[in-house]
Amino acid sequence: MKSKYRNIFLIFGIAAVVIMLCTFDMEYDELLANLKKAGGWLPAILGLWVFIYLINALSWYIIIRDDEGCKVPFWKIYKLTITGFALNYATPVGLMGGEPYRIMEITPYVGASKATSSVILYVMMHIFSHFCFWLSAIFLYLLLYPIDWFMGVLLAIIGLFCLLAIYFFMKGYKNGMAVKALKICQKIPFLKKWAKRFSENKKETLERIDSQIAQLHKQRKRTFYASLSLEFIARIVGCLEVYFILYILTNNVSFLSCILIMAFTSLFSNLFFFSPMQLGAREGGFALAAVGVAIPSAFGVYTGLVTRVRELIWITIGVLLMKVGNGVSSTASIKRKGYEE
Numbered sequence: 001m002k003s004k005y006r007n008i009f010l011i012f013g014i015a016a017v018v019i020m021l022c023t024f025d026m027e028y029d030e031l032l033a034n035l036k037k038a039g040g041w042l043p044a045i046l047g048l049w050v051f052i053y054l055i056n057a058l059s060w061y062i063i064i065r066d067d068e069g070c071k072v073p074f075w076k077i078y079k080l081t082i083t084g085f086a087l088n089y090a091t092p093v094g095l096m097g098g099e100p101y102r103i104m105e106i107t108p109y110v111g112a113s114k115a116t117s118s119v120i121l122y123v124m125m126h127i128f129s130h131f132c133f134w135l136s137a138i139f140l141y142l143l144l145y146p147i148d149w150f151m152g153v154l155l156a157i158i159g160l161f162c163l164l165a166i167y168f169f170m171k172g173y174k175n176g177m178a179v180k181a182l183k184i185c186q187k188i189p190f191l192k193k194w195a196k197r198f199s200e201n202k203k204e205t206l207e208r209i210d211s212q213i214a215q216l217h218k219q220r221k222r223t224f225y226a227s228l229s230l231e232f233i234a235r236i237v238g239c240l241e242v243y244f245i246l247y248i249l250t251n252n253v254s255f256l257s258c259i260l261i262m263a264f265t266s267l268f269s270n271l272f273f274f275s276p277m278q279l280g281a282r283e284g285g286f287a288l289a290a291v292g293v294a295i296p297s298a299f300g301v302y303t304g305l306v307t308r309v310r311e312l313i314w315i316t317i318g319v320l321l322m323k324v325g326n327g328v329s330s331t332a333s334i335k336r337k338g339y340e341e
Contacts, residue, residue, distance in 0.1 A: 086318025176210025
């Protein structure tokens, strides 16, 4: 990637960190007092995400790895995973900053079409695992808690929504999604002219991307399910964050309850995908989910606060990583040229 483009992403990331610092709903003295309450658990929570991002990176790595093409160094994938998520956390609507950045950074290794298809595939896998996680949480709730009429209807609606999304994702994996996505964009005001022009100019590239997407599901099923499993495992491991935070406040909480809190919080916050950094939605989601599993809502608010601080720190790390390890070896460039030919 050219330095000027990388600097644009860098400036955007720095601006996001500043906005995040200015939008805490409490005085900084109160914030520091709450963080001191966390004590040694705060470093443990921050360190946990070293392993979560490692699992995410491995999920993307096994998608992009190709015996016939250039193999991107794993440390590069790991770095781009952290930075990509940092940009996505800070972007309204999500997936608007991190994914273009990843594509531009990985293109020198594998070419534009392979870079684009691998990033699209990983994003699809990441979102797909959301729906699998939410659907699993419904069955877990049914096993652990009594169901009244209201909760039964709510869980049925969520379950139907997840099943419908899973169905469309499976169709997308079988047939590709790049061409269809551009067709949808052609019906959206302000985007339709650009989408039509882009589809006509990049028709062969888009078809090649779709064939690479379909190939993963049809011919490399082990890779497909391994990547999906890793993303699902990352979500389960991420629930340890909630467990660590609630353990600061009470020892009367189970890990299974934390899975439910995380599942319903992520569902609630994703309904407000248009909010930069999901400001307010994440905290409200934690409070509502905590009440749903018979935990005081104040515990949920505290969990949201510590999670927001963790996000801020990791966004800062991701932004700083943009300036680290950006060189591409001549060997990788030679392999990429051969791969594109």
